[in-house]
Amino acid sequence: MKTSYRLLLVQFAFAAAGASAAALALPQAASAAVVVVAPGAPPPVRYEPLPPPRAGYVWDHGHWRWQGDRYVWVSGHWQVARAGYHWIPGHWVAHGPNWRWIPGRWA
Structure with a gap:
């Protein structure tokens, strides 16, 4: 045993x-x-001046991020460019009564 x-x-x-x-x-x-889902629409996008072009990088504009129980602004930033691809920025999409974040990606 x-x-x-x-x-x-x-x-x-x-x-x-x-x-x-x-x-x-x-x-x-x-x-x-x-999967990020928020219970309401994000606030209007804030205006950020587009910086001058930077060789080898793509500008990813700022966006609202759902954090806990509220939206928080995330400033734009540079993404390292990928040869043969283009950057599709992240965006919010209505999903029934909620809003769903679709992350940015290379295509």
Whole structure:
């Protein structure tokens, strides 16, 4: 009986170690699948002057980000250009009574 109990503990330890390793890898994979939904429309976009062109970069304009229970403004920033692609900025889309954030991406 004691031997089978030890075997069970060893099996449990290996299973827990595997689950821990999977949990460590999960945040990287899960971060790509985060869906942001806000209960109301974002405020009007703020005007930001477009900076002068910068070789090798694309300007990603500012936008409202849903944080907790309110919108917070995120200033525009430079994205490193990818050869053969163009930048599609992130934007909010009405989704029923809520609003859903579609992240910017290269296409």
